[in-house]
Amino acid sequence: MDFGLDQEQQLIVETVRRFAERDLRTWAADADRAGAPPDRLASTAGELGFFVDAVPADAGGLLDGNYSHLTRALRGFELGRGCAALAALLECSVEPALAVGAWGSSAAKAALFESLTNGGIATFVHDSRGAITVDGDRLTGKLGPAPGLATASHVLVATGELLALVPTKGLRVTPITPSGWRAAKWATITLEATRVEPDFVLRNSSIADVLAWARTSLAARACGVAVAAMEHAQAYAADRVQFGQPIGKFESLIRLRDDALTTAAAAKLLALHAGWQLDTKHAQAHDTASRARVIAGDAVTRATIDAVQIFGGYGFVNDYPVEKMMRDARAFEALHGDERLGRVLAQK
C-alpha cells in the first residue's frame, strides 16, 4: 500500500494545480457572473490535454493504453479547488469518450472522436428520474438539466437499460443558467420521439460503470470545492478582527473549518480509492465510488455553508468567493439524483 504519487501523477497534479490556482480561480468570478466560460478556457485547457484526454491516441486523442480514474480523481480535486463550473466543462466529455471507446461502434467512435478532436465537447446524462420513455428506437422526454449540454455535439444518454450516444444536432436544446455552476453551459433537451441510430446504441455496455466514473469524478471535484472554500475562509479569518482579535482565533470558527477539512480529507481518500479500484477492476469499485460521492456531497455542503458563515455578512455578498461556492455545492449532490436514496433502494 502506497499513498505516494508516482512521477506522472505528481506531474499532472502540479500542472493542474498551477492551472487551477493561476487561471481557474482568476476566471471563476467573472465566468460566474457572465454565465459563460472565458474564451481562453478552451485554448488554455486544450494545451493541457483536456477534452481529448479520454480519446484514444489512434483517433487523434491522448489516451494511450488504459484510462486512469485515479489520476482523473487527483486532477478533479485540483480543478474543484479552482472553479466547480469550469471544472465541469473540462470533465464532462470523459464519460462519453470512454463509453464510446469501450463499447461504441466504429460509426459512433468516428462521430464522437471527430467532434472532440476538433474542439467539440460531449456530456453524459443519466435519466435518474425516469423522465424519458423508450419506444423501440425512439426516445421521448426531457434530458437534463446537465452541464455542457448547451454546447455539446453529442450526449451520452443512460435511461433504463439503454446507453446510447445521441447527436444534439437538430434537437430542441434549451440553454439554461442555474444558480450553481453558472458558467457550465447547462441545457435541457426535449426529446420528441427522437430516433437513436442503431450504430449509436452502446451494446453490452455497463451503465453502472459509467455512473461509477462520473461519481468518482464528482466526488473528487466536490472535495476540491470544500477545501477551497475553507482556504478562503482561513485567509479571511486571519485578517478580520472582531471583539479585539482576528476571528480566526475563535474556537467555534476554528472548529467549523477543521471539521469540514477532516471530512473533506477523508472523502478525498475515498474518491481516490474508488479511482484506484476502477483502474484495477476491483469488485467494490462501484460501491466505493457511490460512497465517495455520498460523503463528498456532505463535505462540500457543510464546507461551503460554513465558509459563508465564517465570512459572516461578507460571505453573503458576491464580492467574495464563498457565496458562489455555496451555490456551486448543490449540483454535486443533485446530479444523477440523491445518492443515498439510490443506495438505499439498491440494498432493499
Place this chain on the structure above:
Amino acid sequence: MDFGLDQEQQLIVETVRRFAERDLRTWAADADRAGAPPDRLASTAGELGFFVDAVPADAGGLLDGNYSHLTRALRGFELGRGCAALAALLECSVEPALAVGAWGSSAAKAALFESLTNGGIATFVHDSRGAITVDGDRLTGKLGPAPGLATASHVLVATGELLALVPTKGLRVTPITPSGWRAAKWATITLEATRVEPDFVLRNSSIADVLAWARTSLAARACGVAVAAMEHAQAYAADRVQFGQPIGKFESLIRLRDDALTTAAAAKLLALHAGWQLDTKHAQAHDTASRARVIAGDAVTRATIDAVQIFGGYGFVNDYPVEKMMRDARAFEALHGDERLGRVLAQK
C-alpha cells in the same frame, strides 16, 4: 499511488482477521462479563507475535528494521472487528516499546524489553488533563485510567514536556473495571512524589510522535468496531421479521447502516494514510493521525449506537454483541482527551 496490499501486508491482515474472527469474537462476550481476558489470549497472541512486535530483534523481539504504522493500522482494524478490549491489550505495549527503542537509554531498553520478551506488557498514559505535577525528578498525581495498567510492568508517561518510562513495581495501582473495554485490565495509579530514574527519562524524544502512533492505532481499531457492529446488525436484520418483512428491508435501517459504513470506510482510509505518513516521515503525519481519530471516533460512536437501534430491544440486552460495543465505543473518544478540543486549541 497504490491502495493494494503487498504480500506481507496481505499475510498479516489474513492472519489477524482469522484470529479476530475465530478467537477474539468467541472470547469477547465472556471476557467482557468476567472483566478479564481469557488465559489463552497471551499464548495464542504470543504465537502470532503480539506483545514483542515492536521490540527490536537484537533485544529478543520481532522488530527487524523500521516499524510500520501502516501495517499496525491494518492489523488494528481487524483486531477492532474482533474485540475492542482484547485489541487494547494486544496493542498497548507498542508505544512504550517504540518510544524506548527510539529514545531510551540502554538501561531503559534493557528493563522494558526484558519484561516484554518474558510475557510482560507495558502501556502508555498521556496526562491529557494536567493531573500530574512534575517537581524535579518526582511525579505526583493520578495516572490513568488506562488499559493494561493493572498488569503492566512499565508505563510510558507523557506529561507536559516529560516523556519517561516508569516501572509500576511498588506504586499504588488501583485496578478498575470501567463499563467499556472491560477485559482490558484497566487501572489508575496514584503517584506520590514518585522518582523517575534519570536513565528512564526519554530525552530528545517527541511526545507528539507517540500520540500520533497511539491515535492512528486507536482510529484503526475504532473503525473495526464500527464495521463489526454493523456486520452484526446486518445479520440480525436479515432474520428479524416485523410488519411482515425482514427489518433489513426497511429503508430507514438500511440508511443507518449504510451511512455508518461509509463513514467507517473513509475513516479507515484516513487512519491508513496516517500510518503511511508516519512510516514515510511525512510532515502531515501528526495532523492526519489526529484527524483520523476525530472521524473514527464519530464513526464508532454512530455505528455502535445505531447498531443497537437496529437490534431494537435485543440490542439493549447483554445476550447480543452490540450492547457491549456501544459501551466499548466510548474509550476511543475519551482516551488522551477530546481530540477536537486539542485540535482547536492547537490552532488558536
Place this chain on the structure above:
Amino acid sequence: MDIFHDSPLFSGIRQMLNAFARQAIRPIAIEHDRSESMPWALMKQAATMGMPQTAIVEGRKKLTGVDEDPDPKKPKSQARIAVAGAEELAWGCAGVCLAIGGSGLAASPVSRMGTEEQKQEFKRLLAGDDEHGHIKVAAMALSEPGTGSDISGLKTAARKDGSHWIIRGSKQWITNGKSAAVYVVWAQTDPAAGRAGVRGFIVGRDAPGLVPGKKETKLGIRASETAQVHLEDVRVHESMMLGVASESSAGLADTKKMLDSTRPVVAAQAVGIARAAYEFLLDRVRSSSLHGTPMASHQHIMFELSEMLMEITASRMLAHRAAWMADHHQDNVAEASMAKAHSARTAQHVTTRAMVLLGEEALEPGHPVEKWYRDAKIYDIFEGTGQIQRRIIAKTLAGQNPT
C-alpha cells in the same frame, strides 16, 4: 410557572419530586445500576409519599392532592403533571424512575377498562408487603419475542374452557416480570378477529402455570427489572378478562391508545436524563480549568453547552405541548411521537457529547454521565422505537391513519 403550567400545582409537584430525586434517588442510583437490583426501600418510601403503585387505578388524587374536574369537557392536568414529574424523577435516575412507576403500565389498562370488581382484585393482589418485606408490584405482559415494534401479531393464545380462559405463550421485555405479584397478560382470544381479538387478563403471581423466566442484563435502566414470563396453560376466570364491559373500548386498540398517552411522559424522562448530563457538565465547566484557563472561557465547550440547552429546551417543549394537548382533549398522536423521537435523540446526543467533552474522567467506573449515556439509549427503543415514531409522524403527513 411557565406557559404550559398555568397553575401553581405544577411547580409544587416539580419541587417536591426534584427534592425527592436529589435526596433519595441520586444517592442510590449508581449502586442499583451496578448491582442491577430494584430499589425496594425507595419504592416503599415513594408509595408512602403519594406515588403508590396503584396510583393510576385510584386516580391522581393521592399524587396531586386535587380532584380532577369531573366534567369531561374541562381541561385536565394529569398529563402535564405526569410530564413535569417524570422529568424530575428521571433526572434523578431513569432506572429508579421506571422502577417506581413500573406498575403503572399494568395499572393503566385496569383503570381504563377494568370493572369495579377487577379493580378491587387488582388492588387486593397488590396490597401489603411480600415475604421479603417488599411492596408488591404489577407487570404489564404484552410484548413477545416475535413482537417488538409490531404488536399486531401476538402469539400468546387464550382459549375458552367453560367459565375460564386457558392462556398459553411466552412474554418478553416485561417490566417487573420476575417480581410482580399481579400480571396483566395480553392474549389472542380470537385469531380470526386479529387485533380486535386481543384481550387483557388479570393474573395473580401464584396462578399455576405462570412461570417468570430469564431476567435480562441490560445496557441501562438497570434498576428496573426486565424479564421473560412464560404462561403454560394458565387458567383465568372470565371475570378477570378486561374490556368485556364496554366492547368499544375493548382490546388492543385501546391499549395502543394507552401507549400513545405514555409517550409524552417517556419523552419527559429522556429530557430528564439529558438535563442531568448537561447540568453535570455545566457544573464541571464552572468549577474547573483546562491547562490553566477556565473551562468556561472556551467556546468549544460553551457552545456545545448552548447546543445542549437548545435541544433540551426544544424537547421539553414538545413533550409539554403533547401533554397539554392531551389535557385539553386534543388528538396528539403525531405530537406525542415528535416529543418521543426528539427527546430520545436529545438524550443520546447530550449524554454522548458530555462524555466526549469530559474525556478520560468519564471512563471511571460509576461515573454518572457514563450511566446516563447507557440509560439514554432505551428511550429510542421502548414504547415504540424512533423509527416507529417517525412512521407515525410520516403516516399523518401522508394523510393516513397513524395507528
Place this chain on the structure above:
Amino acid sequence: MDIFHDSPLFSGIRQMLNAFARQAIRPIAIEHDRSESMPWALMKQAATMGMPQTAIVEGRKKLTGVDEDPDPKKPKSQARIAVAGAEELAWGCAGVCLAIGGSGLAASPVSRMGTEEQKQEFKRLLAGDDEHGHIKVAAMALSEPGTGSDISGLKTAARKDGSHWIIRGSKQWITNGKSAAVYVVWAQTDPAAGRAGVRGFIVGRDAPGLVPGKKETKLGIRASETAQVHLEDVRVHESMMLGVASESSAGLADTKKMLDSTRPVVAAQAVGIARAAYEFLLDRVRSSSLHGTPMASHQHIMFELSEMLMEITASRMLAHRAAWMADHHQDNVAEASMAKAHSARTAQHVTTRAMVLLGEEALEPGHPVEKWYRDAKIYDIFEGTGQIQRRIIAKTLAGQNPT
C-alpha cells in the same frame, strides 16, 4: 388557536397574512429574486392593508385593529403578533417580507426613543410617494465595514458644531440603503464614553453629504435592498438626535435591547422559509412516484419529512415562547437567542435536504426550493450570527451578563 395564542386575534392575522403571502407574494417572488429588485407595487399594497412602513411608530393599532392595553403590567400581544405574521410573510418570500418590513428597523428606535417632534419629522419624511410613484422607505444605518457582529466599535463620528452635529463615516449592510427617504444614522458622539456615547440621528435623504454607496449583490433575500451609505460631514440639527429626552433609554444599549426584541421575529421568518421548503417537498411526495412506486411509500423520504416537521415545530415553539415571554414582560434574552440560532439551523438544514431529495429538479433556474436554500443562509448571519447567539446563551450559562 394554540397554547401561545390565547386570542382569536392571532389566527385572524395568520390567515390574513397567509392569504396575502399566497396570492400576492409567491407569484412575484422568483422574479424579484432574479432581478434583485424591490417589490415597490407590493410594498404600496401592503401599506394600504395595514402594514405601513411606519406601523411601528404608530403602534400596532393599524395592523391588529386592537389597541394594546395601556396598563404596562398587563400582557401585550405585539411580540406574538409579529412572530405569527413574520412566519407567514417569509413563507411567501423572505426577501419580500424584509422589503415590506425594512423600514421597521429604523422606525423602531424612533418609536422607542423619539420625541413627538422627531416622530412627526420621521413620518413627514416618509409621507407620500417619490418621483417614481414608489412609497417612501426608511433605513437603519448602524453596521459598518469594520463592525459585523461587534457593534461596540463604531467608527462613524458625530461632532458638535453649535446647534448641529456633523456626522462623518461609512455604513454597510444597510437595508434600503440606496432607496431610503430617511435614515436613522448611528454615530459616536463621545469616544471617551464608548458604547454610551453612541447616538442615533434622523437624517433626510437630501441632506448634503449623505451619499448612498454600492448596492450589494447577495446570495439570497434579493428582493430586499442592501447598500452602503457614506456620510461626508452631514449636518444634522441637534433636535434630530434620538434619546436626549430620557438619558436612561438613550444610546446603543437601548438599540441592542431593540435588536434583542427582533430576534423572535427573525427566527419566525426562518421558520417560514423552512416550512415553505418542507411543504413543497411534501406536496411533491404526495403527488409523485419514483420509478413506479409512490414517493410517499419510501421511508427514506418520509422519515426526512418527519425530521423536518420535528425541527420546524421545535423552532417555531422556541420563537413563540420567546415572543410570549416578551409580551409577558419576562427577560427573554437567552430564549430569543435560542429561537434565532435554532430556527436558522432548521432553515438551512431543511432547505438543503429538500434540494438533495428533489435531485436534478431543484437545479432548474427559478426553482423555489433553490431560492429558499439561498434565502435561508442570511438567518444564521444577520441580526447576530449563530455564533453570537450561542455566545449570548453561553454567557447566561456562565452567569455573566449576556449583553
